[in-house]
Structure formats: C-alpha cells, structure tokens
Amino acid sequence: MLKISQMVYETSIKEIEKLDALTIQEIERHPLLLKTSQLKNSHVLALIKQQEIDYKEKDLDLRTTMYDLRQERNGIMKQNIKLQEQKLK
Amino acid sequence: MRKFWTEEKLEWLIESSNLYKDRREILIQFNQRFCTNYTLRQLSLASNEHKISLPRASIQKYKRYNTWLTREKTWTKEKLAWLLSSKDTYDDREDILNAFNKKFTMKATLKDLKAINSKYRLALPKANRLIQKSLEASWISSRGFTEREIGDEISWGNSQVCVKVSHSKVKSERYMLKARYLYQIYHNIKLSTKDCIIFLDGDTNNFSKDNLYKSSRFVIGTMVGHKLNNTKSIDKETVIKYCEWKEKIFNLTCNIEIKGGINMKAKFKEGEVVLYQNGTTFELGIVKEVVERIVKQHLRQDGLYGKPTGEDTIQFCYRVWYHTGDTSALTDERNLHEIKNAYAFLVMRRKADTSSINETPARQLAASIIDDTPQLTELEGESYYECEDALTELINEFKI
Numbered sequence: 001m002l003k004i005s006q007m008v009y010e011t012s013i014k015e016i017e018k019l020d021a022l023t024i025q026e027i028e029r030h031p032l033l034l035k036t037s038q039l040k041n042s043h044v045l046a047l048i049k050q051q052e053i054d055y056k057e058k059d060l061d062l063r064t065t066m067y068d069l070r071q072e073r074n075g076i077m078k079q080n081i082k083l084q085e086q087k088l089k
Numbered sequence: 090m091r092k093f094w095t096e097e098k099l100e101w102l103i104e105s106s107n108l109y110k111d112r113r114e115i116l117i118q119f120n121q122r123f124c125t126n127y128t129l130r131q132l133s134l135a136s137n138e139h140k141i142s143l144p145r146a147s148i149q150k151y152k153r154y155n156t157w158l159t160r161e162k163t164w165t166k167e168k169l170a171w172l173l174s175s176k177d178t179y180d181d182r183e184d185i186l187n188a189f190n191k192k193f194t195m196k197a198t199l200k201d202l203k204a205i206n207s208k209y210r211l212a213l214p215k216a217n218r219l220i221q222k223s224l225e226a227s228w229i230s231s232r233g234f235t236e237r238e239i240g241d242e243i244s245w246g247n248s249q250v251c252v253k254v255s256h257s258k259v260k261s262e263r264y265m266l267k268a269r270y271l272y273q274i275y276h277n278i279k280l281s282t283k284d285c286i287i288f289l290d291g292d293t294n295n296f297s298k299d300n301l302y303k304s305s306r307f308v309i310g311t312m313v314g315h316k317l318n319n320t321k322s323i324d325k326e327t328v329i330k331y332c333e334w335k336e337k338i339f340n341l342t343c344n345i346e347i348k349g350g351i352n353m354k355a356k357f358k359e360g361e362v363v364l365y366q367n368g369t370t371f372e373l374g375i376v377k378e379v380v381e382r383i384v385k386q387h388l389r390q391d392g393l394y395g396k397p398t399g400e401d402t403i404q405f406c407y408r409v410w411y412h413t414g415d416t417s418a419l420t421d422e423r424n425l426h427e428i429k430n431a432y433a434f435l436v437m438r439r440k441a442d443t444s445s446i447n448e449t450p451a452r453q454l455a456a457s458i459i460d461d462t463p464q465l466t467e468l469e470g471e472s473y474y475e476c477e478d479a480l481t482e483l484i485n486e487f488k489i
Contacts, residue, residue, distance in 0.1 A: 004322075004323070005322070005323045005324060005327050006327075008323065008327050008330075008331055009326070009327040009330055011334075012327070012330035012331045012333065012334040013330060015334050015337075016330070016333060016334050016337055019334075019337045019338070019341060020337070022341075024341070024344055024345065027341060027345060028345060031345075034338065034341055034342065034345075037334075037338055038338055038342075041331075041334060041335055041338060044331060045315065045331070048317065048320070048323055048328070048331065051322045051323060052320055052321070052322055052323070054322070055321050055322035056321075059321075
C-alpha cells in the first residue's frame with residue numbers, strides 16, 4: 001500500500017519537473033512527450049483507483065468478519081442465558 | 090302612508106325631462122321646488138319605476154359638485170419629479186424626506202414616502218440610518234455588541250471558520266477564511282482568488298503551518314471530479330501532487346491548442362462523406378468547407394466583483410452539402426459522424442432538381458449507354474434512375 005502511494009508521489013513530482021523543464025516550442029516539436037505524460041497520468045490514476053478498490057475490499061472483508069464474530073458471540077450469550085434460566089428452574 | 094312620489098312630482102319630472110339636459114340639474118331644481126333632499130339614486134329609481142325617460146347625469150358636471158374629484162392633489166407631477174431627481178443627490182430616504190418637506194412645506198412621513206415609492210415605482214434609496222439604528226438596538230439586546238472587532242472569528246456553515254480582517258462595507262472584503270488568513274501570515278504572501286488552501290490531514294480545525302497547503306481550484310476540481318478527495322489508502326499530499334501533474338498537462342495542452350499545435354485538427358476534411366445525425370434520423374452529406382471559430386470556454390468569475398475570464402478554444406464547424414441544394418448553415422462537429430467503412434460502398438450523388446448525373450466517369454458512361462441504346466431511351470423517372478444505378482454498379486464491378 002505504501003509502495004504505490006510513494007510511487008505515485010515520486011512519479012508525480014518527477015513528471016512535474018520534467019514538464020516544467022520543457023518549453024512550448026519543444027512540446028510542439030515533440031508532441032509525443034506530452035502524450036506519454038498523459039498516458040502515464042491515466043495509468044497512475046488507474047493504479048490509485050485499483051488501490052482504493054483493494055482497500056475497500058479488505059475493509060469489507062474485515063467488517064464481514066467482525067459482524068460474523070459478533071453474531072457468534074450473540075448466539076453464545078443467548079445459549080448461556082437459556083442455560084442459566086434452566087438452572088434457575 | 091305618505092307617498093314619496095306624488096302625481097304632482099311625477100308630472101313635474103316629465104315636464105322637466107324636456108327642459109333640462111342633465112339629470113343632476115333636474116335633481117337640483119326638483120329639490121328646490123319641492124323642498125326635498127332626494128338623491129340621484131332615488132331619482133333614477135323613480136324614473137325606472139314610473140318609466141320616465143330622464144337625461145343622463147354627465148360626469149363632467151358631476152365633478153363640479155363632487156369635491157373629492159375636484160380636490161387639489163397632494164402628489165403632483167412636480168413633487169414626483171423632484172422625488173425622482175432627489176435619488177442622485179441623497180443617499181438616505183430620511184434626507185430626501187427632510188428636504189422634500191422643507192421644499193414643499195409639507196408634513197409627509199416615511200410611511201407616506203414608502204407608499205408613494207411603491208405606487209409610482211420611484212426606487213428611492215432606503216432609510217439606511219434608521220434601519221441601522223434599529224438593528225444596532227436589537228444586536229445589543231441579543232449579542233451585547235454592534236460590530237465585531239478585527240481578528241474576531243465566526244463560523245460559517247458546518248466547518249468553515251472566518252476571521253474579520255477589515256471594516257469594509259463589502260462583505261467579501263470584511264471576512265476571510267481562517268486557513269487563508271493564517272497561510273498568508275505564515276508564508277508572508279498574498280493569495281489570489283484562484284488559490285485554495287487544503288487541510289492535509291483533513292481536520293478543518295488544525296490550522297498548523299504544516300497542515301495548510303496552497304493549491305489551485307483546478308486541483309480541487311480534479312480531486313472531486315475523480316473522487317480522490319476522500320481516499321483512504323493514499324495520503325492527501327500524494328493525491329494533490331497527482332492532481333498538480335494533471336493540471337500541468339492540461340495547461341500545456343491548452344497552450345498548444347490555442348497556438349495551433351498538435352491537437353488543432355478538424356475531425357473531417359473537405360470532400361469527406363459524413364453522416365449527419367438529427368435526433369434519431371441520419372443524413373449523408375459531403376463536407377464542402379471547414380470553418381474555425383474561437384470560443385471562450387469555461388467562463389468563470391473570480392469572486393463577486395471580479396471580471397469574467399475564460400480560455401479561448403477553437404471549435405470546428407462544417408458547411409456540408411446534403412442531398413439537395415446548397416447549404417449556408419454551419420453544422421456542429423458533434424452532430425457529424427465518420428463513416429468508417431466508406432471504402433466498402435460506392436457513394437454516388439444525384440442532383441435532385443435536374444435529373445442530371447454526377448461527374449463520375451462510371452455514371453457518365455452509364456448515361457451515355459442509356460442514351461445510345463434504342464430500347465432504353467424511352468425510360469423516364471424512377472425506372473431511368475434504376476437502370477442508370479444498375480449500369481454504374483456493373484461498370485464499377487460492384488455487386489449488391
């Protein structure tokens with residue numbers, strides 16, 4: 001998780017520096033430089049989105065496990081209450 | 090029972106109906122003669138009941154007797170004209186009222202002015218001093234002070250904290266967002282209206298120097314547009330850097346587009362066969378001319394008083410030759426579609442009005458064949474075209 005975040009940060013900074021160094025005349029002469037940056041940008045966005053999806057999936061798994069455990073605990077408590085009632089009778 | 094309308098009275102009325110031309114005069118004479126104080130209504134009822142045709146009561150003469158209609162008007166044209174012109178000299182309605190009363194020796198009140206203002210649509214300025222006084226009184230009773238001191242904080246909305254920076258009359262100049270104000274102090278710079286301050290940790294109450302980050306509106310727009318403003322797995326600084334990269338690309342692309350760079354290309358060329366879409370219907374056409382138009386896009390205004398600004402972009406419009414006649418109207422690029430497999434079809438054009446053929450050699454040949462063949466010369470209308478089409482297709486080795 002950290003790796004991707006760091007990679008996005010570093011790539012962004014590098015690309016900004018690279019684009020800052022280019023003049024409009026240079027880009028006009030070599031339009032593919034800008035196109036490459038655009039493609040990279042889209043790719044990075046896809047990575048960020050994927051990262052978010054993964055995070056949300058994990059979060060959902062954890063939540064589901066937590067709810068399962070809670071349900072189990074509730075079941076055990078109910079059984080315990082029934083046993084105590086029987087004992088009291 | 091005493092009769093109101095005796096025979097004598099009625100006879101007099103019949104006689105007087107020929108003598109006088111106004112019912113009011115008849116009434117006056119009647120009242121004088123019989124020492125009564127009958128009204129016009131009573132007279133009218135009697136004339137209806139006993140079928141006596143009396144002349145009408147004229148309004149002009151009525152005015153002579155009605156003091157209400159002949160009264161002197163309070164709000165004359167002169168007074169109204171003075172009130173209208175007073176707007177330029179006085180800012181407060183109270184001042185206008187005082188000057189008005191002095192000039193015309195009247196005792197008009199603010200209530201009178203209010204009524205006249207709305208009746209004649211004078212658009213007089215408000216009595217601001219009086220309003221301010223009453224507001225101040227209510228402020229003192231409710232909050233204990235009339236005006237906030239410079240540096241006082243107020244909260245706007247759910248999470249925005251503002252600081253008072255001046256006593257200016259313009260509200261937008263009086264208050265500033267605390268984050269902006271503190272950022273300016275921390276870094277000793279003046280932020281423009283295009284700059285925005287982002288809280289890096291997302292806590293809008295954390296105004297520490299490290300937590301405030303200056304960025305542009307574009308960055309925030311990109312963040313929100315791509316739903317990156319609430320990312321859990323990636324920190325905000327990274328997302329901001331990514332958006333700044335995107336902004337950089339966008340700015341460069343715009344610069345190149347304006348200067349006529351790589352992306353300055355029209356979608357269609359002259360002579361290209363295109364498909365025009367109008368709702369659910371389609372039409373074939375040939376591009377005659379490509380027209381460039383400079384359009385100001387993304388028009389926006391900085392604050393309430395800023396001038397509207399926007400980037401220039403070039404839009405392409407097309408003069409398309411559709412099935413009939415000439416076209417002077419321009420067609421938008423978004424309504425035209427490219428025919429990807431146009432190579433697979435033989436596009437033939439027929440001039441609708443004249444039944445003459447297109448300039449293609451195949452069609453010319455087909456036409457000459459029809460003319461030269463004695464069995465086909467008698468063909469006319471649709472059957473002629475069908476034959477011509479079939480021959481052209483054969484010549485082009487085209488099979489349906």
